[in-house]
Amino acid sequence: QVQLVESGGGLVQAGGSLRLSCAASGRTFSTYTMGWFRQAPGKEREFVGGINWSGGSTAYADSVKGRFTISRENAKITVYLQMNSLKPEDTAVYYCAARNGATVYTLSSAYDYWGQGTQVTVSS
Secondary structure: OOEEEEEOOEEEEOOOOEEEEEEEEOOOHHHOEEEEEEEOOOOOOEEEEEEOOOOOOEEEOOOOOOOEEEEEEHHHOEEEEEEOOOOHHHOEEEEEEEEOOOOOOOOHHHOOEEOOOEEEEEEO
16 A cells, blocks of 8 residues: 655746655555656646656656656655746646556556645746
């Protein structure tokens, strides 16, 4: 069982930065692949990025490539989402997710555990 708690969301102006954190509980966190998803009002939840258990493999949605970076510290059982050059269209609730497997998947159904989400609002 893995429990996830996101933090770091807030209100930022366009062009600004935020770093989201996802703290996990569970002794097997280091073997889980982690993903970040987001959901804007009236839209479906979408994949933002993911990182495999070792941190050696990452994947990003085209909309955030070059602006967002995912990293993890297994010793701190935490995964991060550094978001730079934020745009108003990045406004959404951001969710951390975990799956027991070695591959980063973009489908939300592939993930077994989810956090409660943290709101990110980017003003123009």
